[in-house]
Amino acid sequence: MKTLVIAEHNGENLSAATLSVVDAAKKLGRDIDLLVASNSASNVLKEAKAVEGVSTVLDFSDEKFANEIAEDLAACIVSVRENYDFFLASSSTSGKNNLPRAAALLDIQQISEVTEIIDDKTFKKPIYAGSCIATVQSSQEKNALTIRTTSFEKTGASGGSAKIETKDVPDTVSRKSGFVKNELTVSDRPELTAADIIVSGGRGMQNGENFALLEAVATKLNAAVGASRAAVDSGFVPNDYQVGQTGKSVAPNLYIAVGISGAIQHLAGMKDSKTIVAINKDEEAPIFKVADYGLVADLFEALPDLESKL
Amino acid sequence: MKILIPIKRVNDYNVKVRPNQTNTDVDLSNVKMAMNPFCEIAVEEAIRLKEAGKAEEIVVVTIGDDKHQEQLRTALALGADRALLVKTDNVLQPLDIAKTLAKVFEKESADLIIMGKVGIDGDNNQTGQMFAALTNLPQVTFASEVEINGNSVHVTREIDGGLETLTAEMPAVITTDLRLNEPRYASLPNIMKAKRKPLEELSLEELGINIETKITTLKVESPPERQEGVKVETVDQLVDKLRNEAKVI
Ligand SMILES: Cc1cc2nc3c(=O)[nH]c(=O)nc-3n(C[C@H](O)[C@H](O)[C@H](O)COP(=O)(O)OP(=O)(O)OC[C@H]3O[C@@H](n4cnc5c(N)ncnc54)[C@H](O)[C@@H]3O)c2cc1C
Ligand SMILES: Nc1ncnc2c1ncn2[C@@H]1O[C@H](COP(=O)(O)O)[C@@H](O)[C@H]1O
Numbered sequence: 280m281k282t283l284v285i286a287e288h289n290g291e292n293l294s295a296a297t298l299s300v301v302d303a304a305k306k307l308g309r310d311i312d313l314l315v316a317s318n319s320a321s322n323v324l325k326e327a328k329a330v331e332g333v334s335t336v337l338d339f340s341d342e343k344f345a346n347e348i349a350e351d352l353a354a355c356i357v358s359v360r361e362n363y364d365f366f367l368a369s370s371s372t373s374g375k376n377n378l379p380r381a382a383a384l385l386d387i388q389q390i391s392e393v394t395e396i397i398d399d400k401t402f403k404k405p406i407y408a409g410s411c412i413a414t415v416q417s418s419q420e421k422n423a424l425t426i427r428t429t430s431f432e433k434t435g436a437s438g439g440s441a442k443i444e445t446k447d448v449p450d451t452v453s454r455k456s457g458f459v460k461n462e463l464t465v466s467d468r469p470e471l472t473a474a475d476i477i478v479s480g481g482r483g484m485q486n487g488e489n490f491a492l493l494e495a496v497a498t499k500l501n502a503a504v505g506a507s508r509a510a511v512d513s514g515f516v517p518n519d520y521q522v523g524q525t526g527k528s529v530a531p532n533l534y535i536a537v538g539i540s541g542a543i544q545h546l547a548g549m550k551d552s553k554t555i556v557a558i559n560k561d562e563e564a565p566i567f568k569v570a571d572y573g574l575v576a577d578l579f580e581a582l583p584d585l586e587s588k589l
Numbered sequence: 590m591k592i593l594i595p596i597k598r599v600n601d602y603n604v605k606v607r608p609n610q611t612n613t614d615v616d617l618s619n620v621k622m623a624m625n626p627f628c629e630i631a632v633e634e635a636i637r638l639k640e641a642g643k644a645e646e647i648v649v650v651t652i653g654d655d656k657h658q659e660q661l662r663t664a665l666a667l668g669a670d671r672a673l674l675v676k677t678d679n680v681l682q683p684l685d686i687a688k689t690l691a692k693v694f695e696k697e698s699a700d701l702i703i704m705g706k707v708g709i710d711g712d713n714n715q716t717g718q719m720f721a722a723l724t725n726l727p728q729v730t731f732a733s734e735v736e737i738n739g740n741s742v743h744v745t746r747e748i749d750g751g752l753e754t755l756t757a758e759m760p761a762v763i764t765t766d767l768r769l770n771e772p773r774y775a776s777l778p779n780i781m782k783a784k785r786k787p788l789e790e791l792s793l794e795e796l797g798i799n800i801e802t803k804i805t806t807l808k809v810e811s812p813p814e815r816q817e818g819v820k821v822e823t824v825d826q827l828v829d830k831l832r833n834e835a836k837v838i
Contacts, residue, residue: 289750348755349718349728372748375714376730379683383719388684388803391713401807406711407606411615414808456727456757459743463751472749476837500838508767518733518747518768525627525707525767527749533837543605550815554835556827562820571818572830584824589838 280364281310281334285356286327287373290318290345293326295473296369298436299428301332304367306396310334312363313441316355316448318345328443331435341448346458347373349380354449356381363421365399370425370528371472382423389423390415392528394430408524409547428472429530429551464517471520474503476533479522479549482509483538483559483578490515492582493537499589505529505549507539523548538578541566558582590644590737590759592635593699594669595690595720596628596651598660599710606710608809615809624660626772627705629667630765633772634703634735636668643737646670648697652689654678658788665783666775672788673697675796685800687719692796694724699760701742706731706764717764727757733768 282304287294297313304311315327316339327336339355356366356377366381368374370392382389394412395403401416402424471477478497480490490504497504505527506520522529524547534552539545541557541564549555550569557570558581567573574581600606601621609616624632638644649664650673651657661672675689694702707714721728733752734745745754747766775783793800821827831838 346753349721349730353722372731372746376718376728379715379718380722380728382715383684383687383722386684388682389713389715390804391711391715404712405812406809407600407615408602408709408712409812410605411608411809412812413806414810415804416807417804419803454727455761456729456755459754459756461748461751461753512768517751518766519749519751524709524712533831533835544602554831554837555815555818556831567820568817569815571835572827573818573820574824574827575820576824581824585828588824588828 281312281362282307282365282367283356283359283363284311284313285352285366285368285374285377286313286315287369287371288315288317288320288323290320291322293323293330295433295470296371296428298330298433299431300367300369300426301330301434302431303393303396303426304365305332305434307365307399309365312337314355314359315339316344316347316352318342324443326436328441329437329439330441331437331439333439333441336441336443337446338443339446339448348454348456348458349377350454350456351451352377353380353384354451355446357384358449359446360385366423368425369428374425378423378425385421387419387421387423389425390417391425392427393424394427405547408543409550410543427528429528464519468497469501469503471503471505471522472527472529474531476500476502477505477529477531478502478535478537479505479507479539480510480515480537481507481539482513484510484515487515492579495586496582496589499586507545536566537582539566540564541569590700591646591648591698592638592644592701592703593694593697594628594631594635594647594649594664595702595704595716596632596649596660596664597625597705597708598622598651598653598657599625599708602626602709608811612808612810614806622656624663625705625708627707627765629772630767630769631703631705632664632667632669633770634765637770638737639668648673648699650675650690650693652677652681652686661788662783663775665786665788666780667773671786673791674788675791675793677793679800681800682802682804683713683715684719684803685798686716687723689793689796689798690720691723692798701759702726702762704762704764706766717762721762726760726762728762729755729757730764731766732763733766735763735769
């Protein structure tokens with residue numbers, strides 16, 4: 280039996296998350312195959328082939344994969360079920376959308392947000408906004424896991440030489456959903472979940488224009504920009520900036536939280552960062568409890584000052 | 590149009606949940622419980638559709654012990670018309686919840702099933718997708734905008750890269766994200782009225798569900814504590830520490 284990793288990509292490039300899922304897959308000690316469903320994205324296949332540790336790339340090519348619909352992807356996974364006893368995806372919005380659908384069709388109880396693989400039946404995962412860590416054991420023959428990528432390394436993007444196996448795309452013409460449009464955030468900055476440094480702003484930023492102050496610091500540090508839920512709900516920044524229990528999980532080398540109080544739901548998404556800095560005018564703010572360096576200051580003075588000294 | 594809303598009873602989101610003394614489970618003995626915030630958003634969305642004349646009936650359902658009646662009554666006070674409690678003293682895993690809900694759907698039918706994207710307790714984020722798979726219905730997860738368009742529903746979803754809009758023919762399954770709406774509070778008169786709204790009990794046996802524990806919890810621990818660091822007085826000190834001590838810039 281082998282492990283099947285569901286690849287993620289944007290039509291051009293394989294996502295960094297996939298490299299972390301392959302790293303997790305290695306800990307299961309089986310041959311690893313990578314499922315690529317794409318709109319004949321030859322470059323994605325080229326990158327998939329080169330991933331270190333992958334034996335075979337399952338190539339599901341069809342125009343319908345220009346966009347990803349859970350019904351289509353789940354059908355691909357189910358069509359190759361016989362050869363695999365592990366199905367892995369990242370705990371991105373894509374993995375969270377697709378894998379449980381496939382798992383239910385295979386009668387598998389999925390384990391979500393796995394942060395550690397102890398052996399091929401035993402896993403660790405955070406629960407209750409990361410305030411507890413559960414060790415769980417599966418009695419199932421086949422298992423499906425979503426992987427919290429920040430808890431794993433990235434396997435090499437090159438050096439592999441997997442063979443490509445062309446697969447018949449299951450027919451899902453009768454599916455009842457379809458793509459209408461998307462509005463993806465375009466940015467020159469590193470991607471939030473892959474960035475080395477993140478500068479995040481909260482309600483203390485007061486409005487969207489003031490995020491320019493954060494952006495200026497981020498530019499100096501080649502950092503990604505993140506936000507708390509309050510900043511997103513208030514419309515300062517788009518939804519994909521949200522870090523936290525119900526947003527993105529991040530663990531950069533340096534996380535700078537500005538005007539963020541440090542609610543448990545925010546901490547759940549960033550407290551595994553290596554170094555944490557908090558800038559907040561309230562010295563009692565809970566964010567200081569997890570910060571390596573705390574600066575009690577008005578952010579409207581501290582941010583321009585910081586920018587000028589970097 | 591009829592809307593079915595599966596809701597989950599979880600810890601109040603303000604409470605920090607800890608492991609029990611023996612590290613075998615979490616300790617919920619003195620924890621305030623509430624409706625999962627994402628389920629509140631689901632209930633609110635259904636009420637708005639009803640207020641807009643797009644839906645006629647809202648049915649809420651939960652699977653759990655007697656205490657779950659509290660959350661059903663809350664949903665009734667907010668504006669749901671009827672409630673179903675599938676009674677069990679066992680804590681079911683998402684796949685079994687989805688199978689049970691599929692049976693309820695067979696019995697009740699509905700045009701729209703609105704669920705929370707995730708329970709803030711187990712962070713599973715599975716049940717809606719599994720329910721959609723088992724009933725062979727289209728799924729639109731992480732919704733931030735829902736629009737009914739004749740026989741189909743247009744849904745904007747929050748994804749890692751931004752926003753995406755999908756359309757799905759009804760009956761369809763939607764799971765809610767934070768920005769879909771801001772739930773209201775129940776008024777006192779409505780809380781009183783809710784006591785007289787119908788709440789029906791069902792059993793797993795009646796629905797023909799055999800639960801299977803496929804995943805067991807071996808241990809529940811607190812995560813490693815982060816050491817509280819130091820306060821710096823100035824931006825200069827901060828930059829110096831980041832450069833020379835942490836060496837991260
Ligand atoms: C179901 C659910 C899911 C959630 N998921 C998430 C999630 O994924 N991510 C998330 O972040 N939150 C999440 N939350 C929300 C969370 O509980 C908090 O409400 C939120 O994190 C608060 O954001 P904030 O720190 O920006 O705002 P606030 O708590 O209002 O804090 C603002 C901070 O800014 C400081 N400040 C104000 N002005 C200045 C100034 N001039 N200079 C310096 N400091 C200043 C204040 O002292 C304060 O500490 C969730 C909540 C629920 C119920
Ligand atoms: N016991 C339950 N009874 C009814 N609905 C549930 C139950 N557990 C989960 N759900 C639904 O599934 C959603 C996601 O939960 P989960 O998959 O546990 O994260 C919740 O927001 C509910 O809508």
